[in-house]
Amino acid sequence: MEVASRPIRVQSIAQNGTAPQVPPEYIQPPETRPNNPTARPANNNPIPSIDLNSAVRDADFLRTEIGAACRDWGAFHVTNHGVPPKLLGEVRRVGRTFFEACPMDEKLRYSCDTSGAATEGYGSRMLVASNDTVLDWRDYFDHHTLPVSRRDPSRWPQFPPDYREVMVEYSDHMKALAQKLLGLISESLGLPSSCIEEAVGEFYQNISINYYPPCPQPDLTLGLQAHSDMGAITLLIQDDVGGLQVFKDDEWITVDPLSDAIFVILSDQTEIISNGKYRSAQHRAITNGSRARLSVSTFHDPAKTKAISPAFEPPKYHTAIYGDYVLSWYSNGPEGKRNIDALLI
Ligand SMILES: O=C(O)CCC(=O)C(=O)O
Numbered sequence: 001m002e003v004a005s006r007p008i009r010v011q012s013i014a015q016n017g018t019a020p021q022v023p024p025e026y027i028q029p030p031e032t033r034p035n036n037p038t039a040r041p042a043n044n045n046p047i048p049s050i051d052l053n054s055a056v057r058d059a060d061f062l063r064t065e066i067g068a069a070c071r072d073w074g075a076f077h078v079t080n081h082g083v084p085p086k087l088l089g090e091v092r093r094v095g096r097t098f099f100e101a102c103p104m105d106e107k108l109r110y111s112c113d114t115s116g117a118a119t120e121g122y123g124s125r126m127l128v129a130s131n132d133t134v135l136d137w138r139d140y141f142d143h144h145t146l147p148v149s150r151r152d153p154s155r156w157p158q159f160p161p162d163y164r165e166v167m168v169e170y171s172d173h174m175k176a177l178a179q180k181l182l183g184l185i186s187e188s189l190g191l192p193s194s195c196i197e198e199a200v201g202e203f204y205q206n207i208s209i210n211y212y213p214p215c216p217q218p219d220l221t222l223g224l225q226a227h228s229d230m231g232a233i234t235l236l237i238q239d240d241v242g243g244l245q246v247f248k249d250d251e252w253i254t255v256d257p258l259s260d261a262i263f264v265i266l267s268d269q270t271e272i273i274s275n276g277k278y279r280s281a282q283h284r285a286i287t288n289g290s291r292a293r294l295s296v297s298t299f300h301d302p303a304k305t306k307a308i309s310p311a312f313e314p315p316k317y318h319t320a321i322y323g324d325y326v327l328s329w330y331s332n333g334p335e336g337k338r339n340i341d342a343l344l345i
């Protein structure tokens with residue numbers, strides 16, 4: 001049994017087979033439950049999948065396709081992205097091995113510090129704004145990976161033995177892909193290729209491995225509440241369980257898991273820099289009644305001291321220091337897009 005001072009992980013609750021019901025703090029109010037009528041399957045409205053193979057793609061057509069996906073969805077799959085599919089499989093494997101083959105006591109040695117927001121390590125409560133917040137049915141391991149001065153693999157799991165090496169290689173590949181995508185997104189806006197990357201400055205990259213244990217009441221819970229990501233661009237991979245949903249035209253659309261593709265999510269700072277021409281995507285994760293799900297989100301954010309403003313006149317958003325934006329996000333909670341809407345002029 002858990003003692004009061006020991007952090008409770010969702011995985012421990014899920015493995016307590018005597019509990020056919022989830023604890024009340026994980027029960028969503030009716031309007032945010034996944035079976036609400038606004039949810040429907042992806043096949044009615046497929047999310048764009050864009051082939052980045054520059055050897056065979058016409059550059060103008062690729063930019064047009066990216067522009068349409070950013071405008072209409074704020075999210076899209078990319079294929080032929082240059083990241084070896086084997087590496088994607090290895091990241092999923094080391095993540096799953098940590099969550100499923102490491103004893104809980106060993107995992108808890110990496111617990112993140114609960115006094116601050118988004119600290120590195122093993123945790124369960126990243127988006128909790130107040131005691132009233134409904135809890136997510138999710139555990140995670142968050143890694144600070146860039147700039148290299150923030151990267152300290154000795155704080156990451158040692159099991160499986162190649163965990164740290166795989167994460168470092170993955171971090172470097174994700175940075176290169178984020179740079180390439182921000183270049184294409186800038187060009188699709190008619191801006192010089194380097195424009196968004198220069199506006200963001202040096203990438204602060206975090207990698208979160210999300211682990212969603214099977215949930216006895218998937219209709220009443222969310223793995224991760226609705227939010228848009230705070231930074232510039234998020235690159236996400238998932239396993240074959242599925243559960244990521246994107247909000248479009250007042251409906252939740254399920255993102256098909258495509259094993260070798262990478263899912264690109266435009267985040268709030270890119271919406272600001274584009275002056276609202278592109279929108280950050282609201283998304284959430286639902287739970288699964290029988291299978292544990294794994295996803296890996298790689299966030300690329302500005303430095304906390306960086307001022308972010310629109311690249312077009314007249315500006316539709318106030319300039320904001322990124323660190324202030326993060327503070328308001330954590331104190332208000334994500335609640336859809338309320339935080340970015342507060343910056344609208
Ligand atoms: O698990 C997922 O698919 C979503 C993860 C996510 O949105 C996040 O980590 O910000």
Ligand SMILES: [Fe+2]
Pocket residue numbers: 227228229234283297
């Ligand atoms: Fe997210």
